[in-house]
Amino acid sequence: MTLIQKARLKSLWVMHFDCGGCNGCDIEVLAALTPKFDVERFGIVNIGDPKQADVMVLTGPVNHRNKRVLRNLYDQVPDPKMVIAVGTCACTGGIFHNCPNILGGVDKVVPVDVYVPGCAARPEQIIDGVVLALKKLAGEAPEEDE
Amino acid sequence: MDYTATLISAMLALVTPLIGGLLMGVDRKLTARMQERVGPPLVQPFYDVLKLWGKVPMIASGLQPVLAFGYLGFAFVAAGLVTFRQDLLLVLFVTGMADICLTVAAFNAKSPYSYLGGRRELLAMLSYEPVMLLAYIAIFLVTGSFTIRGIYEYGAPLLLVLPAALVALEIVLVIEMKKSPFDVSGSGHAHQELVRGVFTEFSGYTMALVELGHWTKLATALMILSLFWAPSPVIGGAISLAMFFVALMVDNLYPRLTWQRMLRTTWTVGFALILLNVAALAVGGVIR
Numbered sequence: 003m004t005l006i007q008k009a010r011l012k013s014l015w016v017m018h019f020d021c022g023g024c025n026g027c028d029i030e031v032l033a034a035l036t037p038k039f040d041v042e043r044f045g046i047v048n049i050g051d052p053k054q055a056d057v058m059v060l061t062g063p064v065n066h067r068n069k070r071v072l073r074n075l076y077d078q079v080p081d082p083k084m085v086i087a088v089g090t091c092a093c094t095g096g097i098f099h100n101c102p103n104i105l106g107g108v109d110k111v112v113p114v115d116v117y118v119p120g121c122a123a124r125p126e127q128i129i130d131g132v133v134l135a136l137k138k139l140a141g142e143a144p145e146e147d148e
Numbered sequence: 149m150d151y152t153a154t155l156i157s158a159m160l161a162l163v164t165p166l167i168g169g170l171l172m173g174v175d176r177k178l179t180a181r182m183q184e185r186v187g188p189p190l191v192q193p194f195y196d197v198l199k200l201w202g203k204v205p206m207i208a209s210g211l212q213p214v215l216a217f218g219y220l221g222f223a224f225v226a227a228g229l230v231t232f233r234q235d236l237l238l239v240l241f242v243t244g245m246a247d248i249c250l251t252v253a254a255f256n257a258k259s260p261y262s263y264l265g266g267r268r269e270l271l272a273m274l275s276y277e278p279v280m281l282l283a284y285i286a287i288f289l290v291t292g293s294f295t296i297r298g299i300y301e302y303g304a305p306l307l308l309v310l311p312a313a314l315v316a317l318e319i320v321l322v323i324e325m326k327k328s329p330f331d332v333s334g335s336g337h338a339h340q341e342l343v344r345g346v347f348t349e350f351s352g353y354t355m356a357l358v359e360l361g362h363w364t365k366l367a368t369a370l371m372i373l374s375l376f377w378a379p380s381p382v383i384g385g386a387i388s389l390a391m392f393f394v395a396l397m398v399d400n401l402y403p404r405l406t407w408q409r410m411l412r413t414t415w416t417v418g419f420a421l422i423l424l425n426v427a428a429l430a431v432g433g434v435i436r
Contacts, residue, residue, distance in 0.1 A: 008198075037184045054351050080204045
């Protein structure tokens with residue numbers, strides 16, 4: 003493992019985008035940054051700029067109005083990048099799945115690496131999801147539990 | 149200057165970015181502790197820069213990489229000028245050139261966020277550079293020389309004659325480090341300001357270069373502050389580290405202010421502190 007690959011696993015900048023959910027998952031994402039969970043001790047920082055992000059954390063179901071925005075943001079994140087869908091809505095569309103204006107989960111628009119289900123997903127689960135994304139980034143096969 | 153002294157100065161100039169990087173790590177750790185968090189490891193800024201270096205380049209405009217190299221280059225030349233004990237005015241102008249590189253790179257990309265960030269960076273320069281210039285003129289009035297060598301030859305510690313100027317330079321340090329309440333042009337940690345303000349359009353290795361330039365500028369600014377106890381580098385270093393700590397305290401205690409408040413603070417409080425200091429010295433007969 004080269005030095006840059008090693009650094010990649012220790013410095014994950016997260017961009018968080020809400021595709022139009024109820025904000026429940028967004029609050030849980032931000033709760034992971036509070037002193038109780040403090041993800042910054044693993045080098046994980048919440049960042050607003052897609053050009054400097056490594057991981058996209060997406061919440062909420064995709065609709066026809068924001069699919070273009072989501073695709074644009076995804077294209078602006080330079081490789082290597084990871085996409086984590088947080089919450090049931092982002093994974094499958096959730097309770098909105100059969101609404102006429104909803105496409106479904108975020109994987110209808112961008113390729114998703116890690117799914118974190120839950121309504122709302124708990125901060126512990128979100129951190130687990132990020133750890134899974136880190137393993138995928140390191141090239142390890144994910145464990146077969148759950 | 150003899151051979152050994154030249155060698156020490158050159159070595160010191162070369163490690164300036166690394167010292168700045170460690171200071172950034174200390175900054176993140178101390179900030180985390182002030183917020184009752186554990187905080188990232190001390191070498192976290194180095195991880196960040198290595199990771200940024202390994203990202204696939206996404207260049208916003210053709211000139212951007214040149215200007216990012218220019219930012220780091222000018223910051224590094226300024227650090228060299230300080231370690232080789234050259235002219236303080238030249239250090240000010242070369243650091244100014246580094247900032248100009250950053251703002252031009254921000255203006256160069258077609259992004260409203262980066263454009264606004266660039267304008268605010270120019271306003272930040274407008275706020276702190278006159279105060280720095282006045283502080284250097286006050287040093288000239290005391291020591292009779294603009295060079296750092298002149299400060300060393302003056303003998304007595306500058307802090308004893310120019311204490312108010314050091315307070316004014318503390319305000320300058322807060323603006324230079326892009327810390328609250330004056331982080332209008334772009335801020336660090338997980339803070340956001342106009343996306344990332346002046347840094348918005350940088351990504352991958354250009355952002356890594358800008359980070360390295362920022363470390364170099366921070367270390368250079370602290371080296372200049374340590375001149376206030378020039379006869380002893382240890383006490384001088386302690387003074388500059390104490391000022392660094394105060395800047396972090398201020399960052400965690402105060403919310404962000406508007407650029408108007410920033411300009412007003414430096415142009416009133418900063419100017420007044422230095423001018424009163426010089427006036428007191430003139431009355432006391434230290435300077436004629």
